[in-house]
Amino acid sequence: xxxxxxxxxESTSTSFMAxxxxxxxxxxxxxxxxxxxxxxxxxxxxxxTEPLDSARPVLARGEGADSEEDVIRDNxxxxxxxxxxxxxxxxxxxxxxxxxxxxxxRPPRVHSFxxxxxxxxxxxxxxxLDLLRLLLNSDVSHADEIVGACIRQAATSHDQxxxxxxxxxxxxxxxxxxxxxxxxxxxxxxxx
Amino acid sequence: xxxxxxLNRESNGNSNPETNGVDSHQIVAQRGQPLGMVIEGSxxxxxxxxxxxxxxxxxxxxxxxxxxxxxxxxxxxxVTDIGLGSTDPRMKFTPLPxxxxxxxxxxxxxxxxxxxxxxxxxxxxxVVGDEQGPAAAKSIPAHFSRAxxxxxxxxxxxxxxxxxxxxxxxxxxxxxxxxCLDLGELVKRSMGVFGKSGTGKTFLTRLLLTGIVQxxxxxxxxxxxxxxxxWQGQDTxxxxxxxxxxxxxxxxxxxxxxxxxxxxxRGLSTDETVKIGYNHIEPEDVELLRESLNLSEVAASAAxxxxxxxxxxxxxxxxxxxxxxGSLLELAEELQVNAGALRALYNxxxxxxxxxxxxEHSRVDTAAQMIEHxxxxxxxxxxxxxYGDDEAxxxxxxxxxxxxxxxxxxxxxxxxxxxAGKEPRPLVIVIEEAHKFLNSAVASQTIFGIIARELRxxxxxxxxxxxxxxxIDSEVLSQVGTRFSCLLDNERDIDAVLSGTSGSRAxxxxxxxLESKQQALVFGHALPLPVVxxxxxxxxxxxxxxxxxxxxxxxxxxxxxELFG
Numbered sequence: 001x002x003x004x005x006x007x008x009x010e011s012t013s014t015s016f017m018a019x020x021x022x023x024x025x026x027x028x029x030x031x032x033x034x035x036x037x038x039x040x041x042x043x044x045x046x047x048x049t050e051p052l053d054s055a056r057p058v059l060a061r062g063e064g065a066d067s068e069e070d071v072i073r074d075n076x077x078x079x080x081x082x083x084x085x086x087x088x089x090x091x092x093x094x095x096x097x098x099x100x101x102x103x104x105x106r107p108p109r110v111h112s113f114x115x116x117x118x119x120x121x122x123x124x125x126x127x128x129l130d131l132l133r134l135l136l137n138s139d140v141s142h143a144d145e146i147v148g149a150c151i152r153q154a155a156t157s158h159d160q161x162x163x164x165x166x167x168x169x170x171x172x173x174x175x176x177x178x179x180x181x182x183x184x185x186x187x188x189x190x191x192x
Numbered sequence: 193x194x195x196x197x198x199l200n201r202e203s204n205g206n207s208n209p210e211t212n213g214v215d216s217h218q219i220v221a222q223r224g225q226p227l228g229m230v231i232e233g234s235x236x237x238x239x240x241x242x243x244x245x246x247x248x249x250x251x252x253x254x255x256x257x258x259x260x261x262x263x264x265x266x267x268x269x270x271v272t273d274i275g276l277g278s279t280d281p282r283m284k285f286t287p288l289p290x291x292x293x294x295x296x297x298x299x300x301x302x303x304x305x306x307x308x309x310x311x312x313x314x315x316x317x318x319v320v321g322d323e324q325g326p327a328a329a330k331s332i333p334a335h336f337s338r339a340x341x342x343x344x345x346x347x348x349x350x351x352x353x354x355x356x357x358x359x360x361x362x363x364x365x366x367x368x369x370x371x372c373l374d375l376g377e378l379v380k381r382s383m384g385v386f387g388k389s390g391t392g393k394t395f396l397t398r399l400l401l402t403g404i405v406q407x408x409x410x411x412x413x414x415x416x417x418x419x420x421x422x423w424q425g426q427d428t429x430x431x432x433x434x435x436x437x438x439x440x441x442x443x444x445x446x447x448x449x450x451x452x453x454x455x456x457x458r459g460l461s462t463d464e465t466v467k468i469g470y471n472h473i474e475p476e477d478v479e480l481l482r483e484s485l486n487l488s489e490v491a492a493s494a495a496x497x498x499x500x501x502x503x504x505x506x507x508x509x510x511x512x513x514x515x516x517x518g519s520l521l522e523l524a525e526e527l528q529v530n531a532g533a534l535r536a537l538y539n540x541x542x543x544x545x546x547x548x549x550x551x552e553h554s555r556v557d558t559a560a561q562m563i564e565h566x567x568x569x570x571x572x573x574x575x576x577x578x579y580g581d582d583e584a585x586x587x588x589x590x591x592x593x594x595x596x597x598x599x600x601x602x603x604x605x606x607x608x609x610x611x612a613g614k615e616p617r618p619l620v621i622v623i624e625e626a627h628k629f630l631n632s633a634v635a636s637q638t639i640f641g642i643i644a645r646e647l648r649x650x651x652x653x654x655x656x657x658x659x660x661x662x663x664i665d666s667e668v669l670s671q672v673g674t675r676f677s678c679l680l681d682n683e684r685d686i687d688a689v690l691s692g693t694s695g696s697r698a699x700x701x702x703x704x705x706l707e708s709k710q711q712a713l714v715f716g717h718a719l720p721l722p723v724v725x726x727x728x729x730x731x732x733x734x735x736x737x738x739x740x741x742x743x744x745x746x747x748x749x750x751x752x753x754e755l756f757g
Contacts, residue, residue: 170298173299179282183303187294188289188292191292192294
């Protein structure tokens with residue numbers, strides 16, 4: 001069962017921005033998502049919730065409320081004024097039925113639907129780990145966090161999580177052979 | 193879902209070595225455990241192999257045999273060094289969580305890895321049973337060639353197998369493989385067994401002699417200083433007696449003794465008792481004994497004057513008689529030699545001739561007797577009994593007999609070359625405390641020096657056993673083809689043993705790290721490459737492999753040829 005989580009609203013060769021259909025409905029950091037036709041896979045990197053109109057900043061409204069739920073209930077308009085978006089770093093695509101873990105020729109079109117991948121799909125896609133190189137080189141300040149989160153999440157979809165982790169560690173070690181400090185930082189994030 | 197990209201195959205550790213660069217059907221030879229791959233190197237310094245993630249440096253030892261599968265050739269080499277490397281030079285400054293097994297395991301074999309230096313020495317035929325044998329390596333395997341521990345087949349290809357008539361002397365380090373020696377090659381050149389006292393020289397020698405006797409490749413004449421080889425020897429560590437050659441081979445071995453009483457006391461019967469007549473002693477023998485008898489040069493050379501005066505057969509007897517009659521002074525005047533020197537010679541020779549094995553005149557030519565035995569394909573052990581501790585007696589007797597035997601061999605060989613007779617049977621002469629005969633002062637004079645230099649021209653070679661190889665003349669030592677060295681710790685001795693050997697620097701560290709028992713570094717003529725051997729146990733299990741003292745096929749053929757040929 002595929003779960004549709006959003007729609008592409010902004011797109012570049014290396015990443016795309018998707019808007020959630022539900023407020024706070026973004027997939028978790030490091031989760032694997034996919035767009036339809038063309039099939040492009042990506043890893044959730046940055047999740048943002050902000051006002052739709054940037055000229056109207058969000059104000060604190062709960063001073064008199066007893067709980068956070070009360071704030072939402074008393075201000076039903078909030079769900080319409082706020083929106084959640086998430087940025088996805090492209091990790092591969094399917095070309096003529098073959099999975100490629102490198103950048104697609106064209107990024108997803110705006111308004112493409114974005115789906116969260118099923119555990120089977122995650123296990124299949126992460127049976128090879130060249131995507132880690134794309135993520136490590138994604139040029140975001142928290143690339144290490146994304147890689148760590150991605151490996152942690154993917155491990156739960158595999159039949160043999162420990163074997164998967166060992167594979168991931170070796171791949172990381174090859175990619176970061178010249179930077180042991182960074183490698184060590186990531187390894188500690190995925191250490192079970 | 194398939195991925196065309198297999199770049200990280202190696203790093204994933206699930207690469208299939210069978211298909212790495214070479215078609216699997218080309219490889220018939222069985223290989224050992226995969227170790228890693230070649231990452232750099234040169235012919236002069238050998239190649240560097242990066243170990244696979246699963247292989248720990250602790251599993252590998254210096255001196256282990258390794259095969260390297262190149263694109264077209266298979267190489268056979270030795271591990272000369274082991275190291276630790278890392279892909280990031282900053283790693284040693286980076287604090288790492290040594291208590292987190294997950295992180296450490298991920299780093300091990302990837303960022304931090306083990307390396308071994310391998311010196312490729314031979315190229316092996318790719319297909320077992322190929323006519324073409326191992327040849328000296330003149331190149332190195334290409335980048336990314338896989339390295340394996342050498343398998344039993346590899347070791348057999350290189351050193352020969354027991355089935356091919358080679359003699360099993362032990363196993364290489366950390367392997368259960370039988371390491372064999374080609375005895376035919378071994379006896380073609382002189383050999384040396386060296387090592388500190390108590391490192392197993394005698395056991396190794398006994399083992400080699402057993403091999404020589406069993407194979408029938410050569411006859412052997414053993415000057416058995418401490419009566420260890422003939423009937424039985426002692427294992428002082430275990431406090432048991434071990435069988436000597438006579439017990440193992442019966443009629444194939446003849447024992448001679450200088451000291452009948454000693455043999456009788458030990459309850460042994462010997463085949464012959466050796467008596468040395470004064471008429472057998474020559475001035476050259478006196479010259480040789482100079483050091484052990486503490487004679488001056490003048491005194492020793494007086495013997496030549498005496499021979500000139502009294503003749504070859506009688507000089508010593510006449511001289512001793514003259515001494516007894518008190519006419520030494522007249523004799524000195526007549527010969528124009530220093531009277532003091534002559535008196536010294538008389539005193540020393542008088543004392544020496546009081547040995548039980550000396551007789552005034554001996555008609556029995558012991559050397560001829562020995563040659564008779566040797567020609568029959570027998571092996572002769574001469575036990576010295578209580579005279580073994582008398583250095584002068586050992587030097588004199590062995591030198592005197594060897595000189596005569598050598599002379600006969602030269603005659604036989606020369607007439608064989610002239611077409612008048614058959615080739616004399618190869619002979620190995622075994623001497624202990626070799627530095628006494630072969631030191632630079634006397635090596636040029638003793639027959640052993642001559643034999644060592646003449647090599648195999650006359651089918652006579654030496655097996656020298658010594659604990660101070662540095663005392664042996666370097667020219668003689670350079671002629672020792674195959675060397676068996678047990679532990680040595682004196683720098684000069686190590687230098688002497690390794691002199692004239694290529695790669696002696698690497699061997700030096702191996703030699704000084706040998707265990708003090710049952711281990712020997714073997715190198716030289718009879719082996720394609722130096723090897724550390726864990727010497728085979730000499731005991732009950734070994735006796736059982738001796739085939740009842742019967743003749744080998746080669747020996748039978750030789751006897752048939754002798755009778756009917």
